[in-house]
Amino acid sequence: MIDRTGDRYGLHNESFHILAGRVDSAYSARIWLTDGTALDFHVSLLGPYYGIHLAGIPEDEPAAREVAQKIEATYPGYRPIPPEIANEVVPDVATNVVLMSEATIYMCLFSEVWAWVDPV
Template sequence: MKMTRSELLDVVYRFYPRGVQKMQRIYVPPGERVYEDTEEHRRLVEAANRGRAEYTTWEAMIHRMYERYRLQNESIDLFAGGVAPAYSARIYRPKDFEPAPSLGSRASLSFHVSLLGPYYGIHSRGEPDEIPAAVAEEIEATYPGYQTIPPELGNDVVPDVELDGVLMGEATIYMCLFSDVWTWVDP
């Protein structure tokens, strides 16, 4: 199924209000919209609640992958009431742990399954191995009908949306559908 930038922006705008900064009520003049009061934010909270309710599917997939990879599940915050747009995890390849000042212990691959639509993403440094394809196969088997977002669409900036820690005009479609953890792996 072919997706377009317009279709992806429709999904983003369903869950993120346009032009509303993420500020606490005490910092906003009386009568102005507050991010947490918007219909879009309510939908995002509902998606996170669905993610909590359906977490066992993600957890089973992660456990299957633990057997093959050094993996860190980044979705635990959902249980603490977090409002994440996706399940997320990181895979560390063995060379990620070798002493190298430029790499430290940063993961070389992250993957995400969106709670906002039938999308998943794999963000890799591009090492030539089978891991990205194996992760994609596992996700597609666990979440039938989910598809990746091409980089030429996912890296597009959403000009009028602000995320936690990401200023308005800097968030990408990937960040909106998978969260700012998309940026944790440098390609």
């Protein structure tokens, strides 16, 4: 799925670290919409959810729809996790980067990198 998405966009697969033995709870990738603007997406390995970081530019809505369609076609039953649930802090959880009581459901289901950008 990630490779097919890269056929249309410049793509950076951020999931290779999983093959190296680093634990992460999602496949992650970034597609470049313009020279300096990217859309990130994550597909959870723990549950039937995915998340897409919108870049906040007009080009990201069609790209996000296309990515969502590819994710849902590749992973039947997967749906975007609602932000009102996913932004909830999980008590007593810490990660390598995120302090105790600051980890959100997004970070637990996807990756610590979810905290690196603000989803729109």
